[in-house]
Amino acid sequence: xxxxxxxxxxxxxxxxxxxxxxxxxxxxxxxxxxxxxxxxxxxxxxxxxxxxxxxxxxxxxxxxxxxxxxxxxxxxxxxxxxxxxxxxxxxxxxxxxxxxxxxxxxxxxxxxxxxxxxxxxxxxxxxxxxxxxxxxxxxxxxxxxx
Amino acid sequence: xxxxxxxxxxxxxxxxxxxxxxxxxxxxxxxxxxxxxxxxxxxxxxxxxxxxxxxxxxxxxxxxxxxxxxxxxxxxxxxxxxxxxxxxxxxxxxxxxxxxxxxxxxxxxxxxxxxxxxxxxxxxxxxxxxxxxxxxxxxxxxxxxxxxxxxxxxxxxxxxxxxxxxxxxxxxxxxxxxxxxxxxxxxxxxxxxxxxxxxxxxxxxxxxxxxxxxxxxxxxxxxxxxxxxxxxxxxxxxxxxxxxxxxxxxxxxxxxxxxxxxxxxxxxxxxxxxxxxxxxxxxxxxxxxxxxxxxxxxxxxxxxxxxxxxxxxxxx
Numbered sequence: 001x002x003x004x005x006x007x008x009x010x011x012x013x014x015x016x017x018x019x020x021x022x023x024x025x026x027x028x029x030x031x032x033x034x035x036x037x038x039x040x041x042x043x044x045x046x047x048x049x050x051x052x053x054x055x056x057x058x059x060x061x062x063x064x065x066x067x068x069x070x071x072x073x074x075x076x077x078x079x080x081x082x083x084x085x086x087x088x089x090x091x092x093x094x095x096x097x098x099x100x101x102x103x104x105x106x107x108x109x110x111x112x113x114x115x116x117x118x119x120x121x122x123x124x125x126x127x128x129x130x131x132x133x134x135x136x137x138x139x140x141x142x143x144x145x146x
Numbered sequence: 147x148x149x150x151x152x153x154x155x156x157x158x159x160x161x162x163x164x165x166x167x168x169x170x171x172x173x174x175x176x177x178x179x180x181x182x183x184x185x186x187x188x189x190x191x192x193x194x195x196x197x198x199x200x201x202x203x204x205x206x207x208x209x210x211x212x213x214x215x216x217x218x219x220x221x222x223x224x225x226x227x228x229x230x231x232x233x234x235x236x237x238x239x240x241x242x243x244x245x246x247x248x249x250x251x252x253x254x255x256x257x258x259x260x261x262x263x264x265x266x267x268x269x270x271x272x273x274x275x276x277x278x279x280x281x282x283x284x285x286x287x288x289x290x291x292x293x294x295x296x297x298x299x300x301x302x303x304x305x306x307x308x309x310x311x312x313x314x315x316x317x318x319x320x321x322x323x324x325x326x327x328x329x330x331x332x333x334x335x336x337x338x339x340x341x342x343x344x345x346x347x348x349x350x351x352x353x354x355x356x357x358x359x360x361x362x363x364x365x366x367x368x369x370x371x372x373x374x375x376x377x378x379x380x381x382x383x384x385x386x387x388x389x390x391x392x393x394x395x396x397x398x399x400x401x402x403x404x405x406x407x408x409x410x411x412x413x414x415x416x417x418x419x420x421x422x423x424x425x426x427x428x429x430x431x432x433x434x435x436x437x438x439x440x441x442x443x444x445x446x447x448x449x450x451x452x453x454x455x456x457x458x459x460x461x462x
Contacts, residue, residue: 045379046395046398047371047379047380047395050380050391050394050395051380051381054381054387054390054391067456067457068457074452077452077456077457078449078452080456080459081448081449081452081456082401082449085398085401085427085430085434085449086398088426088430089394089397089398089401089423089426089427089430090394091338092333092334092341092423092426093341093342093345093394093423094338094339094341094342094343094345095338095342096338132338132339132342133342133390135381135385135386135387135390136381136387137385137387
């Protein structure tokens with residue numbers, strides 16, 4: 001694969017405690033990673049994941065806090081229940097399960113998100129481009145997505 | 147078959163004593179294959195009530211359309227009873243305002259299968275426990291009941307109402323609960339490519355009439371996500387992306403709420419298969435959380451609760 005695989009990164013705003021990691025995610029992400037920051041993983045509606053998948057993301061990464069470290073107490077647990085099932089469901093209709101990955105970060109971790117993204121990208125390279133469920137029409141430059 | 151006179155006399159008693167304001171059941175429709183849902187409000191109306199295995203709709207759909215405080219009685223089969231329970235759990239109706247006349251269900255006959263068997267317009271259908279007599283213009287056909295059952299009724303494991311106030315007829319034997327699991331596993335054994343090809347083929351026939359949504363008792367959102375234009379949460383046009391998004395999100399919204407009644411599939415004018423989606427979700431809910439929808443009127447669906455056990459499920 002010549003191009004790098006496109007990754008949609010959904011990220012809880014509380015899970016990167018170190019300022020350097022936070023700065024990297026905010027300002028220095030590679031071009032193939034599309035970041036969506038959310039107030040909590042619990043805010044990630046399965047529809048967001050579906051939009052990313054239909055829009056042609058080769059992989060979706062969801063990064064949040066470990067259980068009992070959620071800023072909103074149970075947001076990550078409910079999110080995990082839903083999104084894990086949504087992943088299984090997408091797999092059921094033909095989107096490979098490996099293309100959605102969950103990363104649960106400890107507040108003590110430093111440099112984890114970079115490592116995880118690199119490992120994920122490596123796996124996506126082996127899988128190749130996503131073909132199934134990619135049906136959303138491409139939007140031309142400057143045009144609004146209806 | 148349950149005694150129709152017993153159902154009628156119970157319904158008349160409820161209406162004349164004023165215990166309920168309205169009775170939900172079926173009356174004869176315009177064609178012999180389609181009895182239609184009806185609201186009976188006086189004891190005299192009840193004479194029109196019919197009960198047969200051709201009753202395709204899930205009557206629980208109408209509960210959320212009646213005023214919330216109204217006292218309602220229903221003739222419920224196994225799946226309808228579970229739908230009612232699920233609605234009670236979601237606080238759409240108080241159980242105190244309901245009086246359920248339970249009927250053990252021998253499975254719904256799929257009218258499409260009957261028409262396919264007869265090959266022409268059907269004049270009448272008479273059923274017994276094992277066989278169904280179909281009368282068409284050219285003669286009579288005697289068909290085994292099993293051949294005409296709707297797909298989701300063939301997989302049904304709870305034919306008896308679980309919390310009816312009165313049960314009319316003898317309870318039937320609970321059947322094998324593995325049948326639904328087998329159907330899911332059979333589909334999952336296909337490769338990713340084949341599964342997607344199947345899904346795409348089914349989804350692209352959709353004409354977006356939303357009959358599945360109207361037929362489903364659990365689809366009661368006042369504003370559906372596809373009707374929401376601003377902001378548009380997801381693709382909702384009549385494009386391949388919009389079709390697939392509709393089928394994915396409709397099914398996924400039923401996670402832990404679907405009772406596998408198959409009303410969506412029976413309502414579909416394009417004969418699109420949908421239960422292979424919801425059966426998968428039901429199967430997962432049972433495997434992961436040991437939850438089956440509507441078996442009682444207290445347990446919340448898995449997505450509405452969290453337990454201490456959850457933290458062990460994280461990949462640490």
